[in-house]
Amino acid sequence: MGLSGSRITARSTTSRKIRQELDALGYPFRSRSDTEVIVNGWHAWGPKIFTRLRGMFALAIWDRRSQSLILARDRLGKKPLYYAATTTALLFGSEIKALLTWPGVPRTADPSAIDRYLTLGYVPAPGYRLCRDFASFPRLTTSSSRRARTKTSAHRNWSVIGASRSRVRPAATGVPRT
Secondary structure (H helix, E strand, C coil), X not given: CXXXXXXXXXXXXXXXXXXXXXXXXXXXXXXXXXXXXXXXXXXXXXXXXXXHCCEEEEEEEEECCCCEEEEEECCCCCCCCEEEECCCCEEEECCHHHXXXXXXXXXXXXXXXXXXXXXXXCCCCCCCCCECCCEECCCCEEEEEECCXXXXXXXXXXXXXXXXXXXXXXXXXXXXXX
C-alpha cells in the first residue's frame, strides 16, 4: 500500500509490542515514534492495525494506492477528531481551530449547545455541537473515503462486548473468588 501522507496524533501503549512484531516481519524503523509503528502497521495489516492499538490516537492516512483517506479515532475517544465538509473539501483536525483556518468555512453557532456548555462546563455528545457545521468523529470508529466516491463508510473498530475477558482481573479485596 503506497502511502503518500499521514497525519497522526498518537500515544499508544502497545507500540513496543507491535514494533517487535513488525520488526520480525522485516519492516524497517528509523525512529522510535508511534507514528512509524502505525504507518508500518497499516502496511502490514491494513485497518486491522486499529484493533491492535491501545492508548489515545486520532489519525488520518492517505493511501495513494487505493486513493482513500482513512480517519480513525481511539476506543475511548480521548483524542478528539473534528471534521467539516464544504463544497470543495473535507476538513479535519484534532482541534476546531484547525478547521477555522480554511477560508469561507461556515461558522453557525448552536445556541442550545452553548447553553449546555455554560451550564455543564462541557458539550454533551453526541447530539450537541458548539458549531453546527463541525462534527466530532465518533470514538471507536474508522472511516475511509475514496477519491472517486463522495460517500464515506464508517465502522467501529472495537466494542466492549468483543473485548477479551482474560484481561479482566478481580480487585484485590481479600474476598476469595468463587
